[in-house]
Amino acid sequence: MEAHLSKISTLPASPTESAVSVGMDESRADKSPAPGKSLSPALLCKVCGDRSSGKHYGIYACNGCSGFFKRSVRRKLIYRCQAGTGMCPVDKAHRNQCQACRLKKCLQAGMNKDGDENIDVTSNEPERTSSEYQMSLYPSSSLENVYETSARLLFMAVKWAKNLPVILLEEAWSELFLLCAIQWSLPLDSCPLLSVPELSPTLQETRGLKDPEQVENLQDQSQVMLGQHSRTHYPSQPVR
Amino acid sequence: MEAHLSKISTLPASPTESAVSVGMDESRADKSPAPGKSLSPALLCKVCGDRSSGKHYGIYACNGCSGFFKRSVRRKLIYRCQAGTGMCPVDKAHRNQCQACRLKKCLQAGMNKDGDENIDVTSNEPERTSSEYQMSLYPSSSLENVYETSARLLFMAVKWAKNLPVILLEEAWSELFLLCAIQWSLPLDSCPLLSVPELSPTLQETRGLKDPEQVENLQDQSQVMLGQHSRTHYPSQPVR
DNA sequence: GAAGGTCAAGGCCAAA
DNA sequence: TTTGGCCTTGACCTTC
Numbered sequence: 166m167e168a169h170l171s172k173i174s175t176l177p178a179s180p181t182e183s184a185v186s187v188g189m190d191e192s193r194a195d196k197s198p199a200p201g202k203s204l205s206p207a208l209l210c211k212v213c214g215d216r217s218s219g220k221h222y223g224i225y226a227c228n229g230c231s232g233f234f235k236r237s238v239r240r241k242l243i244y245r246c247q248a249g250t251g252m253c254p255v256d257k258a259h260r261n262q263c264q265a266c267r268l269k270k271c272l273q274a275g276m277n278k279d280g281d282e283n284i285d286v287t288s289n290e291p292e293r294t295s296s297e298y299q300m301s302l303y304p305s306s307s308l309e310n311v312y313e314t315s316a317r318l319l320f321m322a323v324k325w326a327k328n329l330p331v332i333l334l335e336e337a338w339s340e341l342f343l344l345c346a347i348q349w350s351l352p353l354d355s356c357p358l359l360s361v362p363e364l365s366p367t368l369q370e371t372r373g374l375k376d377p378e379q380v381e382n383l384q385d386q387s388q389v390m391l392g393q394h395s396r397t398h399y400p401s402q403p404v405r
Numbered sequence: 406m407e408a409h410l411s412k413i414s415t416l417p418a419s420p421t422e423s424a425v426s427v428g429m430d431e432s433r434a435d436k437s438p439a440p441g442k443s444l445s446p447a448l449l450c451k452v453c454g455d456r457s458s459g460k461h462y463g464i465y466a467c468n469g470c471s472g473f474f475k476r477s478v479r480r481k482l483i484y485r486c487q488a489g490t491g492m493c494p495v496d497k498a499h500r501n502q503c504q505a506c507r508l509k510k511c512l513q514a515g516m517n518k519d520g521d522e523n524i525d526v527t528s529n530e531p532e533r534t535s536s537e538y539q540m541s542l543y544p545s546s547s548l549e550n551v552y553e554t555s556a557r558l559l560f561m562a563v564k565w566a567k568n569l570p571v572i573l574l575e576e577a578w579s580e581l582f583l584l585c586a587i588q589w590s591l592p593l594d595s596c597p598l599l600s601v602p603e604l605s606p607t608l609q610e611t612r613g614l615k616d617p618e619q620v621e622n623l624q625d626q627s628q629v630m631l632g633q634h635s636r637t638h639y640p641s642q643p644v645r
Numbered sequence: 646g647a648a649g650g651t652c653a654a655g656g657c658c659a660a661a
Numbered sequence: 662t663t664t665g666g667c668c669t670t671g672a673c674c675t676t677c
Contacts, residue, residue: 219652219653220653221653221654222654231653231654235655239655280653280654
């Protein structure tokens with residue numbers, strides 16, 4: 166649960182200073198996996214045979230397969246076996262050659278999102294199993310989660326924006342941030358939404374804003390919402 | 406190994422992932438809108454408000470804050486608040502966003518290595534501490550806090566934006582920020598959520614929106630939550 | 646009962 | 662972009 170914009174926000178400067186370890190006494194016996202022993206089967210990745218760093222998602226797996234499974238599940242990826250056979254070799258040397266077969270083998274080896282140990286997946290079609298590792302992205306729906314969802318939505322919006330072939334609205338930055346400020350102050354008062362339309366004339370003048378009509382529509386919507394909100398919460402007050 | 410810490414960024418990771426994942430066990434059916442009633446203060450973590458598993462290092466604390474304090478003390482870590490304000494919110498949802506502020510709050514809440522109960526650490530800002538640190542991002546406590554929070558958010562946004570290699574998109578920035586407005590206004594009122602689905606067609610048409618399906622899921626979820634919220638808070642009203 | 650210890654889950658990011 | 666190594670976190674376990 167770390168809600169983060171972090172990735173987006175990587176600050177160029179000074180990554181060096183957030184934390185300093187004082188006193189170099191680290192007596193930490195490095196966690197190198199007891200090299201003394203030859204690796205028992207338990208220490209081998211059940212998927213590709215590479216060295217396992219321990220249990221992951223229910224089975225002994227290497228960092229690679231663990232990470233691969235994690236990403237696949239989280240992003241609900243569905244791969245396709247280019248060879249068409251679904252029988253590509255999945256070992257340390259070849260595990261990256263076919264994602265479909267790698268994921269298939271992960272599932273067949275018993276990997277599952279919940280980390281349960283004895284999941285029987287033997288009868289499943291590889292693709293059908295997707296439901297199995299489907300993570301519960303949006304679990305319960307208590308009001309509490311509204312915050313989470315909000316954060317998630319914001320993050321997605323930002324991420325989405327970042328990936329767009331974009332052009333800077335040079336002249337709109339100030340308005341933009343004013344808008345931000347207004348938005349963030351919303352919890353205080355419902356009023357601020359009103360100001361979106363007020364800001365808009367300036368914004369719309371800016372070159373590059375291709376579809377003012379669209380913006381207007383959005384503004385209309387916000388007006389409607391605002392109206393609803395006002396009527397609901399401030400029934401006694403005149404038009405705000 | 407501590408070098409890793411140096412990379413922690415001010416803006417914590419994605420709200421989508423980090424905050425959502427850690428410690429978000431959804432098994433708590435009890436923690437709804439009225440947290441004050443279900444758990445007595447003694448069972449709440451004095452640092453982040455999460456459920457406390459008992460006393461740790463002198464105060465009631467959750468496993469997370471206990472472990473965090475333990476590690477910090479043992480390894481003598483010194484963190485730095487990337488936001489520079491030293492006032493990051495430390496609650497269950499945000500406690501992993503700023504280690505510096507988390508540790509600071511641990512100390513101010515009275516945590517100490519020896520587990521003494523009444524350590525006076527208030528010499529700096531006795532009164533502010535309690536109120537200041539009870540402030541969470543959204544819960545509208547006092548006006549003052551909302552302003553502070555807004556200012557902080559704006560500050561963080563500016564900092565973030567300054568480092569974006571990116572730019573605003575020509576055609577969709579307005580939607581993006583309206584979406585932001587909607588999202589951030591959630592805590593006050595459920596109404597705005599309604600507009601997300603309405604916005605979506607526009608947003609989804611935009612090139613570069615990689616995973617409309619995911620957005621739809623979020624919207625669906627939002628609708629569900631909205632419904633619940635409405636029924637809970639406005640039982641007498643017709644469909645909103 | 647509250648320390649300390651364990652170890653997957655999940656996050657970050659350099660390197661491929 | 663994807664991979665995978667390494668890190669922190671926190672639920673659980675063991676020890677004192």
